[in-house]
Amino acid sequence: MKRFFVLMSCICSTVLLFAQQKATWIWYPGDFEVWLSNDMQNRRTERGTFFPPFWKMDSHYVLVEFHKEFDLPAAEEIQIHAEGKYNVKINGKMLAGMPSRVKLDKGKQKINIKVYNQAQVPALYVQGKNVYTDKTWLATFEDKEWIDETGKASDQSGTTYVHAGYWNFNEAAQAPSEFRLPTRPQEAVQQQAQGKGTLIDFGKNTFGFLTLHQLKGRGKLHIYYGESREEALATQTCETLDILDVQLQNANDTTLDLSKAFRFVYIEPDGQVQFEKVSMQYEYLPVPDRGTFKSSDEELNKIWEVAKYTMELTSREFYIDGIKRDRWIWSGDAYQSYAMNYYLGFDAETVKRTILALRGKEPTVSHINTIMDYTFYWFLSIYDYYQYTGDKEFIAAIYPRMRSLMQFCLDRRNADGLMQGLAGDWVFIDWAEGLSKQGEVSFEQLLLCRSLETMALCADLLRLPDDKHTYAAEASALKKKLFDYYWNTKQGAFAHSRIDGKRTENITRYTNMFAIFFDYLSAEQQQSVKDNVLLNDNIQKIVTPYMRYYELEAMCALGEKDYVMKEMKNYWGGMLKLGATTFWEEYNPSKHGADHYAMYGREFGKSLCHSWGASPIYLLGKYYLGVKPTKAGYEQYEIEPYLASLSWMEGKVPTPEGEIELYVSKSKIKVSSPVGQGTLKIKSTKKPRVNRGEIRQVDKNSYTLELEKGVNYEVEYAGV
């Protein structure tokens, strides 16, 4: 009931918003995202010490001009709010001072407002009946309005205008620089004396600001955070801590300034310091509940719920990797968050924000996060975004930055047209023992090839035939090289790398499994990769949920959904059995006890709430509920449910227009959709029967049903 209520209030406020409030704060596109991500990413601490990212952080333009032309049916008054010093021109005439209210006449009105702010992002909010700021305003960081000796302005402008950036700051009082995620109070489940201090348990891994109730006295309070009990009690090795200097004569409720990740908190006083109890302010990104999943398998349901909570915790101002560390935006990690989000909250704004923040601004001096593969995931994420949302506006806005980043990549190819790690390039691929990064790694060429295909697709979308042709030709040439240089016919798989121009004998899973769901392989090659690599225990195993995601996706693409379901239950179910309340950065079933918490040579180095741990959301939505768009924004889509070991499952998959709802048992499929044209694919040993529409047979045991939006279908069939 509670959930229903939340959803309703959410819908109501959305309706109100569009009815009464059209204006929104605007800025130079990407600038608020850069500024906010700088702020967020510099909140990481390690044992109380500030721990910033190591890559270049960009800055907003300090002086921005916004403008739009209107044709007003009647005179009106506008209100102007700005973050920064500003001036206003109406039809080319500068107004006196910094006017907060301006009267506009009927008829053509061109409004130009320049805002200057070094400390924060220059932002603008104009509110009037017909004249108000929104994404249709244009912005520039240079207007090049020079004059001749008579004071006449130049007629040849070299200024580039772009559409203004915006989010959802729809009230004048919601100045972008004041943005904070909301919080809500949350109680601990247990508080007990422990050694010289107090151990508090919040029942599950969580994130927010600790509140010490009725704090008083003089002295220091040492606060040790733990994603595990062991970590909180390991005062010498826990990853995060606070040392609070208390000087309070009268008892006071004190909430700490900096948010932290924890399930357990161990507090030791040093001096005469007391407190009554500890609670927290849970900090979260408000995203409506949209995607759901439920089945006859309670373990699977638990996996989905814990994955959902892991996503909730790692979806913040931006999609971050983990809540304990790094609290940074990593492109490879975010790429998976986007995909999970399409099956959960369908929060397009956070995807866009994260993509903008990752790209940053010119000049491009290194790969995204300095990691070569992470640059490529960034490209891939953009076409995915378009495919799920159908939002061409964003593709148009980001395309110039795609183009310049691709040029950066192409300029770094060697004489053979391949990319290898130059000074400053991190070739990451995966956390895996002894994984070679030397020479020309096939995985990087594969991702570059896919990125070039993405460029060609986006260029085509934006009707840039020259660009399309260039990128398509590059992609095709590189794809040929991929097979010529790396395909090992004898081993029936792609080699891991070339060194000094020679193919190595090393075979790893990465290139091979990506090639499957990129659909680069013939049926024969697919089978060969499946047998010789994916199902071959002699090939180094993957231990991170990060790459498990792709490995299982490849197996799904190969139709091995029973296998994947078994793996999923083993792997994620394995973490649950160890008491996980959120999914981990890495899970190796062969480890024991607190050894699970170690990583990077540190006792509690591992993040126990890591976004890439939440992939069951994606796998269950895309390959079991089986829903995916086949044309941008679900204009067309497929539903290919796969029940596997379950006796029934049901769920919702969000789309731009609402949720596709699905119930599947061995004998019945119920489906309704608010969007596009769908195709339901049914495996059945007999011809299915349906209440509406027409079942078509495709093959033995294969049928389809075309779905119209707004119709409730009920299919009776005999599951294979």
Place this chain on the structure above:
Amino acid sequence: MKRFFVLMSCICSTVLLFAQQKATWIWYPGDFEVWLSNDMQNRRTERGTFFPPFWKMDSHYVLVEFHKEFDLPAAEEIQIHAEGKYNVKINGKMLAGMPSRVKLDKGKQKINIKVYNQAQVPALYVQGKNVYTDKTWLATFEDKEWIDETGKASDQSGTTYVHAGYWNFNEAAQAPSEFRLPTRPQEAVQQQAQGKGTLIDFGKNTFGFLTLHQLKGRGKLHIYYGESREEALATQTCETLDILDVQLQNANDTTLDLSKAFRFVYIEPDGQVQFEKVSMQYEYLPVPDRGTFKSSDEELNKIWEVAKYTMELTSREFYIDGIKRDRWIWSGDAYQSYAMNYYLGFDAETVKRTILALRGKEPTVSHINTIMDYTFYWFLSIYDYYQYTGDKEFIAAIYPRMRSLMQFCLDRRNADGLMQGLAGDWVFIDWAEGLSKQGEVSFEQLLLCRSLETMALCADLLRLPDDKHTYAAEASALKKKLFDYYWNTKQGAFAHSRIDGKRTENITRYTNMFAIFFDYLSAEQQQSVKDNVLLNDNIQKIVTPYMRYYELEAMCALGEKDYVMKEMKNYWGGMLKLGATTFWEEYNPSKHGADHYAMYGREFGKSLCHSWGASPIYLLGKYYLGVKPTKAGYEQYEIEPYLASLSWMEGKVPTPEGEIELYVSKSKIKVSSPVGQGTLKIKSTKKPRVNRGEIRQVDKNSYTLELEKGVNYEVEYAGV
């Protein structure tokens, strides 16, 4: 006496500074300059309205790492101050929290400090016995310190380190973001009732913050500023004004927030507002008095003094164009300020600051100030700086930004290898009626050629033979084109432009006069240019002191110093006769009365205190006192005094080591120098006699005397 005292106190504080205080605030080079120039340039107002620059403004890096390695003779404690959040690593080990004091052991100590600040420039001040921040520290905006799965840091770094930026913030308390120019109180010379208000006269054009003494009452105070009496009284058309909202029950001294330029201030109350008197806080850049000039010609002395005061007013955080408007840094204007400064304060820091601020940062998307010629002056200014100061460290620091800006220029050449105005390029040249900017203007090619020569010189200095060769070859090819495409043999001069690949018949002074002092012309061509262009009244005359500067310099180079002296007295003396207390942006002797104050189609649009008006300082120092370095930093120099119409002159010319002092009459030259090896060139009808050294005859009536530093020479001669 007062001047002597100021000078002494200045020297003392310098001595103290170096003896007791070695640490200084450091930052990423150029970042403070960019930040401060953004702040300064956005202080312009026009009739009370914020009036920002129209070009792109850059930003500081928000996260900077500083480091240095030491080998300490004994343990010591350091104090750390930072503008921003920071962390400290000693020998690779992170310290807890943000420590303000750190104990260092004896022996090798590597100190890394990372500072984060979005609002202001990340800056650092470390103070210890041996460990203290200075220009030898290294800085970077990305350290690319990634790790493998074991936590081991990468050994292949792509990080670029540069030497830290600094100025003179040598005390911990002098945080860079707190920087303000000093002020001193200054009284008005007259205050009188005028119409409905009060007119105040400060006796001369000045700059600072107005103080209203014993202000009280309720209502508005309208404050109109004027560089002329007419302007202050023209309440509808004066360029700057303030409207003060007064709500004071008790009388109060109120100083305004924003500095303004004015000689006259007219104040009209609106409501019940009263004040007793008006004074001001004069705001200035403290620069020691070093260059001087005095002669038997009182008018010339007055010209020099007014030029000096004009320079004082326009030398601020940076060299600006004018104090009323634009209060911006314009590269072409600054280029002249630098040259004047070498004959006045020899303030290397302000030259460097201005050069850094003008260049800004990558990406380079337009010409400096959007003006093509202003980009080229920027290049020229750097070699000049080296020639006068001998400061190779700065050349090394700025060279990467020279290289990328030159690439920007070379990439914008057309198929003929020439530059013409593309969209967004302002081809300025000069304020002159009907001056054509169409096609390929010869003046721009000439400046590009000189800029390429500058690149070759700097590359040579930094021992970059490949760069030197590339730029020298480009320069030489372009120089050939300049003569092939533009030299009009019939008219004996360079044409103004080519349009559609054809040379125009238009001849203007610009290219021709610059070619003279760039020494691009044969003796014959020089004579032809002199007769057919410079002394030809049919060629459009120059009306700005900006281009008068170069025209007179060309005439000086041609030996026409009597002509130049006459022009100088006519032109600058003409402004003095009109009551100028500072020199103007433009002076046309044929105008009358308040018409002199109009420009850009505005009644008081003209700046009456414009840096380019101060060029007599440069001309008198370089061509009459006749002092100039012939090897960088005055390691070698020439003195070629020219007395002209004067019966005597004396003066000082600053050098990196102190002042060259000179007295010249028709029969005696006295000279002493604290620097390098000098050559005194003497024109005399008989062989001169000298107290020290040896006179050599060069030619009929031409003699030289080699000067050793620290020696007082007295030469008796018979002036030609």
